[in-house]
Amino acid sequence: MPPRIEPDLRLMSLLSTADRALGELAGIGRRLRNPHLLIRPFIRREAVLSSRIEGTITRLDQLFLFEAQPEEPSHPSDAGEVRNYVRALEHGLEYIRGGEPFSLRMLREIHHLLLDGVRGAEKRPGELRDRAVLIGRSSEFDEARFIPPCHTTIGPMLDDFVAFLRDERSLPVAIQLALAHYQFETIHPFNDGNGRVGRLLITLMLCERQILPQPLLYLSAFFEQHREEYYDHLLNVSRRAAWNDWFGFFARAIAEQARDAVxxxxxxxxxxxxxxxxxxxxxxxxxxxxxxxxxxxxxxxxxxxxxxxxxxxxxxxxxxxxxxxxxxxxxxxxxxxxxxxxxxxxxxxxxxxxxxxxxxxx
Structure with missing residues (x-):
């Protein structure tokens, strides 16, 4: 990380549009009288949409009701999963606000909070995966859509990934985010919950790099709306190094969701x-x-x-x-x-x- 990048004119235009949209959203964030009043519901909206990509069905109103009335037994069974996403993201933001650099410990703590006491809790929350995994509907490796790196090789990859999170600042921010998201999803370091942690990292990077003064941008709505395109772009980077297409898709996501947030x-x-x-x-x-x-x-x-x-x-x-x-x-x-x-x-x-x-x- 990073790979060799050769942007074309179309990509440069998309990156410029994304930068302008981020700048407008940053200005709005700095003028908020009481950021807490909007950050809290925005985080919960992202929790619902990011979890929906992974198959949960809890709606935003159900999450708010779950938090207002946690002892009520009639809540959806996966409301706890969405609540855990909120806890994990808020924990990561506490790290960032405290000036802590990105670290493997941070990622493991976030993952632990994400799966604590909910579906996937048996898959070693906070621990790196200890077995080979495959991605796709088939349970056979020769029919899998994608096979992440073997679990015995992910240690050095994660060291490189964390070094990138800490040190890379020279590239356009949309490319930094797209690279980090692709790399994390490809390494697939945990047995479960990788997609949610990877999307959560986007928000943390924007705040850690002081691109946004408040965590107001979330891309899961765009990824959920364009789910197949999202997965295809990730796969095409792995298959044929289609970086520019992936960067362009990611820049579109940033621009559209920043405008939505504004x-x-x-x-x-x-x-x-x-x-x-x-x-x-x-x-x-x-x-x-x-x-x-x-x-x-x-x-x-x-x-x-x-x-x-x-x-x-x-x-x-x-x-x-x-x-x-x-x-x-x-x-x-x-x-x-x-x-x-x-x-x-x-x-x-x-x-x-x-x-x-x-x-x-x-």
Whole structure:
């Protein structure tokens, strides 16, 4: 790493477009008044989409509900897997914010959190694979679509990979990300969860290299939408060194998802201001404004959580929740008399829906 690269004019144009889109998103990230309110749901959206590529079916609303009501037994069986992706990504971000360099230890800790207590937990979380593996629908090696390197050879490859993560800064950022993602997926160092760790590393690299001030860019939506093309490009690099095609695909992913993030952030900020104004007309005290802001971090809320967020008694929180429900800002979703959960539908819809250039219909 890195291989010899000979970009053509088409690739240079795609790289330039990706750089401009990243720059615009970075500017938005620096101007966020309270980054936590948007980073938290963006991470969860990525967790859902990255896990979906691996076959999970948990939706974004189900993940938020799982976090709001973790003791409820009716959650989807793979909600824990998606929650673990959130934990793993947040753990990696803690490393980056603490100034820690990329290391094999970091990768192993991330992998351990990803598989801890969920499907794949029997596949040695945090430990490098100890056997040969194959990729594809067939269980026979001579029919496999791709066979990663033998497990006895991956140690030096990972040393080279970590050195690349630490030291390579001269290449365009889209090429750095594409190279790292391809190399990790090809080495396939763990028995399970490699795809999710590899996609998670994209976000960590953008933050570690200070390309983005906040973790706002995630590519899994693009990869999931173009899943077969994604796999074909990875395979074609291995088969015939089709680097430029892979770099171009990756640059397209960055540009499209950066534009999506910019639009989504702007619309969420506009909605936040609208809901704050609506709430201030309903309730004159300041505490409900804090609750409205919290709904952008998680659109699902319980009365106990509302009381904690606002720092008020339960009865006061209940009155606020009921007022917001009557105004159509919140909707009770359980139909129960106790342990009720409320959802801010407008916020959830903006987080979850595919975006167009036209603003959403009110």
């Amino acid at each position: 639009i989504r952030v702007q619309r969420l900020q506009d909605l936040q201001e609208t809901l704050r104004q609506r709430t201030s007309r309903l309730i004159r005290t300041a505490a409900p404004q804090i609750l409205v802001d919290e709904l952008f971090a998680s659109p699902f809320i319980t009365m106990n959580r509302a009381a904690d967020v606002m720092g008020v008694a339960f009865k006061s929180a209940a009155r606020t929740i009921i007022t917001l429900e009557e105004a159509g800002i919140l909707r009770e979703i359980t139909g129960q008399q106790r342990n009720r959960v409320y959802c801010a539908d407008e916020i959830l819809r903006l987080l979850d829906e595919p975006l167009t250039d036209d603003p959403p219909t009110p």
